[in-house]
Amino acid sequence: MNTNSKMTGVIHSPDSNSSDESTAPLLDMRNVHIEGFSDEKWHPIIKGVDLRLERGQIMGLIGESGAGKSTLGLAAMGFARAGCRFTQGEVLFDGEDILKLKESKRRKLWGTRIAYVAQSAAAAFNPAHRLLDQTIESANRSQLRAENESRKDAVELYDSLHLPDPENIGARYPHQVSGGQLQRVMTAMAMSARPDLIIFDEPTTALDVTTQVEVLASMREIVEKHNTAAIYITHDLAVVAQMADVIKVLRYGEEVEEAETRTMLSSPREEYTRSLWSVRALEKPEEKGEDIVLSMQNIDAAYGRVPVLFGININLPRGKTVAVVGESGSGKSTAARVITGLLPPSKGSIVFNGETLPAALKDRTAEQLQRIQMIYQMADTAMNPRQTVEEIIGRPIEFYHGITGSAKQNRIAELLRMIELDESFLDRLPSELSGGQKQRICIARALAAEPDVIICDEVTSALDQIVQEGILKLLLRLQEEFGISYLFITHDIATVKAISDEIVVMFQGKVVEQGLKSDILSPPHPEYTELLLSSVPEMDPDWLTGLLESRS
Amino acid sequence: MTEPTESGYTAAAEVGATRTRRSRGERWWLALKKAPLSAWFGMIVIAAYVIVALFAPWLAPYKEDQIFATPFAAWDETHRFGTDQIGRDILTRLIYGARNTMGIALATTILSFIIGGGLGLIAAINRSWLDQLLSRTTDVIMAIPGLIFALMLLSIFKPSVMSLIFIIAVLDSTRVFRLTRAVAINVAVMDYVEVARLRGEKLGWVMRREILPNIMPPLVAEFGLRFSFVFLTIAALSFLGVGIQPPTADWGSMVRDNASLIQFAQYDLKAGITPLLPAAAIGLLTVAVNFVVDWFLHKTSGLRDEH
Numbered sequence: 001m002n003t004n005s006k007m008t009g010v011i012h013s014p015d016s017n018s019s020d021e022s023t024a025p026l027l028d029m030r031n032v033h034i035e036g037f038s039d040e041k042w043h044p045i046i047k048g049v050d051l052r053l054e055r056g057q058i059m060g061l062i063g064e065s066g067a068g069k070s071t072l073g074l075a076a077m078g079f080a081r082a083g084c085r086f087t088q089g090e091v092l093f094d095g096e097d098i099l100k101l102k103e104s105k106r107r108k109l110w111g112t113r114i115a116y117v118a119q120s121a122a123a124a125f126n127p128a129h130r131l132l133d134q135t136i137e138s139a140n141r142s143q144l145r146a147e148n149e150s151r152k153d154a155v156e157l158y159d160s161l162h163l164p165d166p167e168n169i170g171a172r173y174p175h176q177v178s179g180g181q182l183q184r185v186m187t188a189m190a191m192s193a194r195p196d197l198i199i200f201d202e203p204t205t206a207l208d209v210t211t212q213v214e215v216l217a218s219m220r221e222i223v224e225k226h227n228t229a230a231i232y233i234t235h236d237l238a239v240v241a242q243m244a245d246v247i248k249v250l251r252y253g254e255e256v257e258e259a260e261t262r263t264m265l266s267s268p269r270e271e272y273t274r275s276l277w278s279v280r281a282l283e284k285p286e287e288k289g290e291d292i293v294l295s296m297q298n299i300d301a302a303y304g305r306v307p308v309l310f311g312i313n314i315n316l317p318r319g320k321t322v323a324v325v326g327e328s329g330s331g332k333s334t335a336a337r338v339i340t341g342l343l344p345p346s347k348g349s350i351v352f353n354g355e356t357l358p359a360a361l362k363d364r365t366a367e368q369l370q371r372i373q374m375i376y377q378m379a380d381t382a383m384n385p386r387q388t389v390e391e392i393i394g395r396p397i398e399f400y401h402g403i404t405g406s407a408k409q410n411r412i413a414e415l416l417r418m419i420e421l422d423e424s425f426l427d428r429l430p431s432e433l434s435g436g437q438k439q440r441i442c443i444a445r446a447l448a449a450e451p452d453v454i455i456c457d458e459v460t461s462a463l464d465q466i467v468q469e470g471i472l473k474l475l476l477r478l479q480e481e482f483g484i485s486y487l488f489i490t491h492d493i494a495t496v497k498a499i500s501d502e503i504v505v506m507f508q509g510k511v512v513e514q515g516l517k518s519d520i521l522s523p524p525h526p527e528y529t530e531l532l533l534s535s536v537p538e539m540d541p542d543w544l545t546g547l548l549e550s551r552s
Numbered sequence: 553m554t555e556p557t558e559s560g561y562t563a564a565a566e567v568g569a570t571r572t573r574r575s576r577g578e579r580w581w582l583a584l585k586k587a588p589l590s591a592w593f594g595m596i597v598i599a600a601y602v603i604v605a606l607f608a609p610w611l612a613p614y615k616e617d618q619i620f621a622t623p624f625a626a627w628d629e630t631h632r633f634g635t636d637q638i639g640r641d642i643l644t645r646l647i648y649g650a651r652n653t654m655g656i657a658l659a660t661t662i663l664s665f666i667i668g669g670g671l672g673l674i675a676a677i678n679r680s681w682l683d684q685l686l687s688r689t690t691d692v693i694m695a696i697p698g699l700i701f702a703l704m705l706l707s708i709f710k711p712s713v714m715s716l717i718f719i720i721a722v723l724d725s726t727r728v729f730r731l732t733r734a735v736a737i738n739v740a741v742m743d744y745v746e747v748a749r750l751r752g753e754k755l756g757w758v759m760r761r762e763i764l765p766n767i768m769p770p771l772v773a774e775f776g777l778r779f780s781f782v783f784l785t786i787a788a789l790s791f792l793g794v795g796i797q798p799p800t801a802d803w804g805s806m807v808r809d810n811a812s813l814i815q816f817a818q819y820d821l822k823a824g825i826t827p828l829l830p831a832a833a834i835g836l837l838t839v840a841v842n843f844v845v846d847w848f849l850h851k852t853s854g855l856r857d858e859h
Contacts, residue, residue, distance in 0.1 A: 364752075369751060
């Protein structure tokens with residue numbers, strides 16, 4: 001029943017604690033209410049949630065964005081972000097209500113008995129200090145042990161987190177290690193003072209699949225080894241299934257349900273939980289296309305003197321979807337930049353509708369630009385925060401097609417309906433939209449140009465799963481209606497299964513293979529494809545354990 | 553609209569940030585209501601100065617260049633703050649000075665923002681040899697002490713209001729250029745600027761519509777500060793005798809003209825204070841502008857007030 005105890009044979013499941021009635025749970029949050037101040041009013045964010053965590057237990061908190069996961073995670077530390085406040089309830093940590101403690105007392109707990117691992121390690125580290133100094137800072141501050149012992153201990157932690165060169169990696173600065181390594185160093189930092197509780201706030205969301213597996217495995221291992229309790233916040237169900245003993249589902253700041261991982265996965269009680277589970281079932285039947293609308297022929301490209309792409313050949317059939325997969329740094333996005341003309345290739349050519357496109361953006365005609373559109377990963381930064389939806393969608397209509405006045409208004413309304421929104425969104429600014437709505441507006445902006453090809457650069461990876469499904473369905477429908485071809489860049493295999501006809505696997509700037517979805521996804525695979533496919537987390541709670549065994 | 557899925561999901565119903573729609577006026581009113589005392593003080597002082605400047609001919613008891621019989625007259629009923637070294641009414645000249653000094657400072661600041669802001673935006677978008685050329689030229693100009701450079705240029709060109717405005721604007725635009733370029737570079741790498749470039753937008757559109765609206769807060773704050781500095785520069789130049797030329801009233805030259813009165817403070821305190829009045833006018837406005845700028849900077853810095 002407890003995934004962790006199975007793996008190591010150490011028994012620290014809730015049962016062993018609950019047999020002793022006198023032992024209070026490590027963390028007991030009762031009826032917690034938190035409000036946030038925005039727009040001149042206090043809005044409830046957490047509306048009365050209870051949370052019990054035993055020593056050594058790992059709880060997964062899942063829910064869509066805005067569900068209050070992170071707020072609740074921080075509340076477990078007795079902390080409310082600036083602009084937020086506790087209005088009701090108590091947070092008993094080791095039997096003591098930490099909300100009633102003085103700020104200075106609470107500060108003493110943080111970092112030593114309760115630690116926090118943030119989502120973006122790159123943003124959470126101080127770029128001016130060496131990793132080792134930051135790792136042992138909290139242990140030092142609380143004078144837990146002598147500094148040189150802490151240093152030795154940190155090296156051991158690095159080693160047990162499988163960081164390369166554990167002896168010396170601490171001497172580096174945050175920008176000198178990769179994202180996955182940094183996330184592990186942050187875990188070491190959290191572990192350094194041997195806390196009783198660690199809050200993981202989406203620690204692997206920003207990592208690509210192959211790295212994610214390594215980070216997950218080492219996090220799980222170290223938490224188990226030291227019998228640390230943890231709260232693991234994520235919107236990825238498959239990830240939480242690997243980590244957690246119990247799962248709590250949140251929505252709109254309220255608890256939907258809580259159950260043990262296996263029970264939750266096999267028989268969720270609530271309709272909402274089931275809908276979360278079913279998202280990954282979307283699959284598109286593949287079709288082969290002969291009419292090639294866009295092809296990259298033997299492309300080499302470089303950033304300055306650093307070569308990034310080597311002899312890339314990718315063909316995009318008309319009205320079909322080609323998914324480009326590969327880990328970060330494999331050259332997927334660079335390929336997209338070459339197609340758009342932002343990065344002229346050093347060799348090779350791009351053939352579009354039978355004619356060769358000028359290499360550089362400035363040499364292309366408006367018509368050529370109009371026919372290839374791009375949708376970005378981060379919808380937040382892809383829209384000007386000072387322009388309304390009307391201006392954002394209206395501009396390409398006016399720019400490419402010269403339509404103005406009421407004809408433009410009608411076209412905008414039509415586009416909004418196409419993306420399943422309505423005219424009430426016209427005067428909104430991007431900051432007033434949810435993540436999914438933002439991405440839809442970006443899709444509408446691309447559609448407004450009436451393109452042949454849309455390059456989708458990780459368009460769903462910043463969204464949670466229900467929203468992802470909605471966006472993918474929308475893209476499929478638009479393809480059916482308008483015969484648009486998609487070049488779909490992603491590292492998420494579930495997305496690939498859902499949307500693609502063909503798959504291109506890239507690794508270190510080269511195309512490993514291209515072919516129909518079914519061919520690529522069925523064995524035998526080239527070595528890298530195998531690694532990529534096997535790294536995609538599955539909903540099975542034994543998946544990670546099994547994978548690690550098979551790899552070792 | 554499409555049918556909602558089994559989970560009841562529709563795109564339109566997704567929870568975005570909850571925000572009540574407010575008109576621009578309502579938003580301003582809300583911001584004003586929360587403004588700290590210092591900001592209120594600053595705004596009231598600035599408003600008073602603006603009123604004085606606008607209605608100078610009606611507020612002033614005499615004409616700007618009207619000369620009376622007694623120079624250095626004491627404070628009395630006819631001349632509230634006495635007269636200056638050639639017998640002009642000090643109060644009248646203080647009031648007209650608001651108009652001249654502030655008007656010229658404003659024109660200079662606007663001009664320096666047009667020059668510095670425009671070139672800064674171009675440099676930030678272009679990032680090629682043009683950026684190098686502009687940035688290095690700016691470095692060279694900034695390397696020469698401002699006041700001395702201005703004095704030199706003013707002695708080359710005849711000191712007139714036009715040359716004063718133009719010279720100070722050019723010298724000051726270097727600072728505006730640097731600021732604009734620095735903040736615009738951060739915006740120019742955003743995806744939405746790339747989207748505009750991919751769409752084939754021209755430089756003008758990218759500057760005006762994509763970048764400028766997003767760098768307004770620091771620029772507005774800088775505008776307030778620059779205005780104060782220009783103001784001080786003009787006062788300093790006038791004090792040195794190359795600024796605004798007589799008979800045009802201006803606070804800087806008023807300080808200089810009446811400076812000798814200070815030594816009479818031991819006999820008549822009021823006479824001693826007289827040259828300090830225009831100086832106080834300069835100081836008060838500078839403080840007021842800075843209060844407002846501070847508040848504006850805090851408001852747009854995105855820091856949330858802790859409740």
